[in-house]
Amino acid sequence: MAGGKKQDKGKKNTLSKNKQKALQREQDRKQAVFNAFSNHYEQEWGAERWQGLLEALQKPVRHCLLINKYCHTDDLGTKLTPLASNLERLEYLQTRCLVSRDQSRYPPPSHDRHKLRDYYILDAGSVLATEALELEPHDHVLDLCAAPGGKSLAILQKLDPRMGGQLTVNELSNDRRRRLRQVLDEYLPPDVVEESITVTGRDGTKRYSEPEQYDKVLLDAPCSSERHLLHDEKEFEMWSPKRTVINAKRQLALLKAAAYSVAVGGLVVYGTCSISSVENDKVISKMLRKGKVPLEVVRRKWPIGEPTKYGWIVLPDKTEGWGPLFFAVLRRTGVEKEDKVASEDEEEEDHAQEEQGEEEEEEEGA
Numbered sequence: 001m002a003g004g005k006k007q008d009k010g011k012k013n014t015l016s017k018n019k020q021k022a023l024q025r026e027q028d029r030k031q032a033v034f035n036a037f038s039n040h041y042e043q044e045w046g047a048e049r050w051q052g053l054l055e056a057l058q059k060p061v062r063h064c065l066l067i068n069k070y071c072h073t074d075d076l077g078t079k080l081t082p083l084a085s086n087l088e089r090l091e092y093l094q095t096r097c098l099v100s101r102d103q104s105r106y107p108p109p110s111h112d113r114h115k116l117r118d119y120y121i122l123d124a125g126s127v128l129a130t131e132a133l134e135l136e137p138h139d140h141v142l143d144l145c146a147a148p149g150g151k152s153l154a155i156l157q158k159l160d161p162r163m164g165g166q167l168t169v170n171e172l173s174n175d176r177r178r179r180l181r182q183v184l185d186e187y188l189p190p191d192v193v194e195e196s197i198t199v200t201g202r203d204g205t206k207r208y209s210e211p212e213q214y215d216k217v218l219l220d221a222p223c224s225s226e227r228h229l230l231h232d233e234k235e236f237e238m239w240s241p242k243r244t245v246i247n248a249k250r251q252l253a254l255l256k257a258a259a260y261s262v263a264v265g266g267l268v269v270y271g272t273c274s275i276s277s278v279e280n281d282k283v284i285s286k287m288l289r290k291g292k293v294p295l296e297v298v299r300r301k302w303p304i305g306e307p308t309k310y311g312w313i314v315l316p317d318k319t320e321g322w323g324p325l326f327f328a329v330l331r332r333t334g335v336e337k338e339d340k341v342a343s344e345d346e347e348e349e350d351h352a353q354e355e356q357g358e359e360e361e362e363e364e365g366a
Contacts, residue, residue, distance in 0.1 A: 062321035092303035125325030
């Protein structure tokens, strides 16, 4: 019996050691992914900037309250009165947004007497990107990748259905489109939803509907979303340099469709929440070089953030926690051109970019 007990105990210890080794291997693998991630972005941002940016990205995401213009003001005032001493308006935004001075958590949105939600919680950088559209009350607008709906709501604060303002919201994913519809129904009066909003589920990488149909197009492109990854362990484990390159290909296809959809003289705002230039400025660069729709970059200085080669980026280490949010404003200047043939230098640049992603992936796995 004693010998049996020793054997069982020994077996138990062996299993424990195996488990410890497995846990150590898992920890080593996670550390390798983090090291590859950090090295990749340190090369892009420089060691000094990256250290502060990484620390800011790892902190809790900062939010503001986008006040719904359709909610009953008395009900909203009653709800926010106890919080008034800790709330202030973001004066640099035209859209009415409130922010907590001490960055404390907000009460969840609630319904007013007409069963409309009072505010939407989102990043101030997201609202800034919608203001780059220079919206007019009568505009016809396309939000090409609209879910979960925060930017769509920000756009709707500027449109006026009585003046003909219309918004088309597109989302390919059935689940995300269902959630998008729910958001619109919760925040907007039924007549506004029925008369002023069209919900579609098309592939945004394809040419969207008729050409030159919209005055303004917002493309909030799916991206690497590095800040989100840093706060989601399972998602972070899937990161690789090649993922950024793959995203950029899809983003370029989306941008081509957005440019096709906007009228001559109209604006396209291309945005991501990525910190990668491959998904930001380099997508714009390729579009300007390879796109058949003629575009020009519209440059402007914004109240928070910093300029990039073609656009603007809001980063949390320089803006009291907002972002990341990159956006570039493009104006369509003419009709569609014949097929453009990229130069050899341009093709070599694109090929080198893909090879770099593959090399970094190999080093990570080594």
